[in-house]
Amino acid sequence: MSEPVLRIEGLTKRFGGLVAVDHVSLALAPRRLHAIIGPNGAGKTTLFNLVCGFLSVDAGRVFFAGRDIGGLEPHQISRLGIARTLQIKSVFNRLSVEENIWIAAHARNRFLHPLRSAAKDRATRERVERVLEEVGLSALAQHAAGTLSYGDIALLEIGIALAQEPQLLLLDEPICGMSPAETGRTVAKIRQLAARVDIVIIEHDMEVVFEIADDITVMAQGAVLASGAPDVIARDERVREAYLGQPDDEDFTQPAHA
Amino acid sequence: MMRAKIERVLLSAFGAFLLAVPWLVPAIADRFWVSVITEILIWSLFAASVNLLFGYVGLLSFGQALFFGCGMYGVAIGIAKLGLGFWPALGLGVACSAAMALVAGVFAVRLTWHYFAIITLVFSLIFYFLALTLKQLTGGDDGTSFTLPATFRLGAMELSLADKTFQYFFMLATVASCFLVMHRLTASPLGRALAAIRENDTRAALIGLNVYMLRLAAFVISGVLAGLAGALFAFFGRYASATYMFYHVSGEAVVWTIVGGAGTLLGPLIGTSLFIVVREVVSTRWEHHGLIVGVVAILIVIFAPRGIVGLWRDMLERLVRRP
Numbered sequence: 001m002s003e004p005v006l007r008i009e010g011l012t013k014r015f016g017g018l019v020a021v022d023h024v025s026l027a028l029a030p031r032r033l034h035a036i037i038g039p040n041g042a043g044k045t046t047l048f049n050l051v052c053g054f055l056s057v058d059a060g061r062v063f064f065a066g067r068d069i070g071g072l073e074p075h076q077i078s079r080l081g082i083a084r085t086l087q088i089k090s091v092f093n094r095l096s097v098e099e100n101i102w103i104a105a106h107a108r109n110r111f112l113h114p115l116r117s118a119a120k121d122r123a124t125r126e127r128v129e130r131v132l133e134e135v136g137l138s139a140l141a142q143h144a145a146g147t148l149s150y151g152d153i154a155l156l157e158i159g160i161a162l163a164q165e166p167q168l169l170l171l172d173e174p175i176c177g178m179s180p181a182e183t184g185r186t187v188a189k190i191r192q193l194a195a196r197v198d199i200v201i202i203e204h205d206m207e208v209v210f211e212i213a214d215d216i217t218v219m220a221q222g223a224v225l226a227s228g229a230p231d232v233i234a235r236d237e238r239v240r241e242a243y244l245g246q247p248d249d250e251d252f253t254q255p256a257h258a
Numbered sequence: 259m260m261r262a263k264i265e266r267v268l269l270s271a272f273g274a275f276l277l278a279v280p281w282l283v284p285a286i287a288d289r290f291w292v293s294v295i296t297e298i299l300i301w302s303l304f305a306a307s308v309n310l311l312f313g314y315v316g317l318l319s320f321g322q323a324l325f326f327g328c329g330m331y332g333v334a335i336g337i338a339k340l341g342l343g344f345w346p347a348l349g350l351g352v353a354c355s356a357a358m359a360l361v362a363g364v365f366a367v368r369l370t371w372h373y374f375a376i377i378t379l380v381f382s383l384i385f386y387f388l389a390l391t392l393k394q395l396t397g398g399d400d401g402t403s404f405t406l407p408a409t410f411r412l413g414a415m416e417l418s419l420a421d422k423t424f425q426y427f428f429m430l431a432t433v434a435s436c437f438l439v440m441h442r443l444t445a446s447p448l449g450r451a452l453a454a455i456r457e458n459d460t461r462a463a464l465i466g467l468n469v470y471m472l473r474l475a476a477f478v479i480s481g482v483l484a485g486l487a488g489a490l491f492a493f494f495g496r497y498a499s500a501t502y503m504f505y506h507v508s509g510e511a512v513v514w515t516i517v518g519g520a521g522t523l524l525g526p527l528i529g530t531s532l533f534i535v536v537r538e539v540v541s542t543r544w545e546h547h548g549l550i551v552g553v554v555a556i557l558i559v560i561f562a563p564r565g566i567v568g569l570w571r572d573m574l575e576r577l578v579r580r581p
Contacts, residue, residue, distance in 0.1 A: 094453075103454045112472075114449075115443065118445055118447045
């Protein structure tokens with residue numbers, strides 16, 4: 001088996017008395033679309049926060065493409081090739097859609113020229129146009145990001161992540177709050193992306209998860225409950241008890257982040 | 259398109275006015291106003307340093323007077339105590355403010371919002387009292403005065419700021435170059451990165467921007483601009499005083515910037531002009547001109563949060579759209 005794109009060993013995070021992530025170990029094989037599911041408070045987003053460097057790790061290690069990324073700053077981890085979207089949509093509100101993508105595409109340059117005109121950077125501009133087309137936002141390029149609809153902001157966030165040309169994309173509830181039409185479009189997009197980028201997705205919509213995921217990891221109370229192919233997970237008794245058997249009580253109705 | 263054209267015409271007219279000031283102003287008013295306009299130019303550069311941090315990076319500094327003071331003392335001490343010439347003294351002033359901004363920035367830019375405002379304020383207060391105490395070096399309450407050295411020497415010909423017209427053009431050229439640099443900066447990759455940090459520092463870090471280093475860079479650039487303004491003001495007044503390091507001076511620049519329009523290139527210039535002109539006109543008849551400043555500031559913050567420039571743009575927008 002080839003080197004896992006993301007290998008997590010005994011990862012633990014405590015918030016006071018609460019163990020949010022409890023000795024989690026995972027190895028995600030490359031070129032597979034992984035989904036992480038689990039009830040609210042299972043530690044999914046905390047796991048992402050540990051991987052991308054927002055939170056410091058209490059115990060355990062994280063390897064990205066064989067490299068230990070523990071203790072690195074978020075911007076350093078980002079430069080290694082991990083991009084992520086946030087559960088509460090997060091873009092640069094007062095910048096135009098185009099500028100949002102532009103800065104993401106340009107941020108990898110260590111040197112940010114203080115006096116040259118940004119608009120004249122042709123290489124970056126071409127990449128920006130490609131990304132805009134890919135996420136279908138070309139028509140809205142000049143609009144301020146904060147004025148977009150919720151679904152378009154979610155797409156822009158994916159566009160920002162893509163502009164970084166990452167190896168690994170962490171998507172935290174990318175379709176949460178989208179209309180059915182937007183959901184369909186976004187799911188198709190994610191599936192298409194999975195052909196060239198490794199993706200880990202946190203998602204509550206079971207229909208979507210079982211439709212697109214190659215592998216599913218189920219978390220509950222900070223620990224990994226089960227991990228495997230969708231049909232294996234669907235048949236797993238513990239998962240049924242802990243998760244699938246429950247009524248659909250997800251209360252994620254975050255307001256559009258305007 | 260129309261809007262851009264109107265603004266370009268107005269800017270050209272404004273530029274022409276600035277170039278004609280030494281001849282035009284004595285002809286239509288008093289020669290004294292040339293001095294006032296020179297002072298406005300210097301203070302608008304100082305306000306621009308606040309604007310760079312607040313308007314373009316989202317950091318509200320209440321300590322810019324510290325760097326202004328460093329620029330002033332660098333020049334005054336350089337000339338009076340070290341016997342430096344014009345340019346080395348100017349360089350010393352700017353270098354002092356840059357070094358001070360680096361030291362203060364290392365601590366300050368770890369914080370944001372009110373914490374940042376408070377730490378910059380505290381830093382400037384510490385050095386204000388230090389400057390008052392170190393009488394040997396700074397002259398304490400009395401400040402340090404000096405004799406103007408020549409700016410240029412060509413054979414027997416000497417050009418110094420004692421020549422009011424030359425002084426005016428020297429200040430105009432320096433301040434205008436700084437505004438030009440800021441204009442370039444805000445449209446550059448660095449400027450966009452700073453705007454991204456202003457809008458959303460979490461997202462900025464996630465796309466690989468080193469938020470801390472970029473904020474520090476902006477803080478030092480802003481400190482250098484404030485220091486340069488201080489150095490110019492030292493040359494203008496031929497002295498340096500700790501009074502100009504007091505937080506009151508920082509606060510004035512914040513008010514000028516917000517009233518003029520934070521996050522716009524010329525907002526600080528407009529705000530500064532307004533308040534200094536009001537001060538000059540009113541203070542001869544009424545000592546409480548600060549009241550006017552306060553009322554105008556409150557009205558602007560409530561009714562035109564984007565300042566005078568924002569108000570102007572909205573008006574122009576409506577005017578142009580009208581069929």
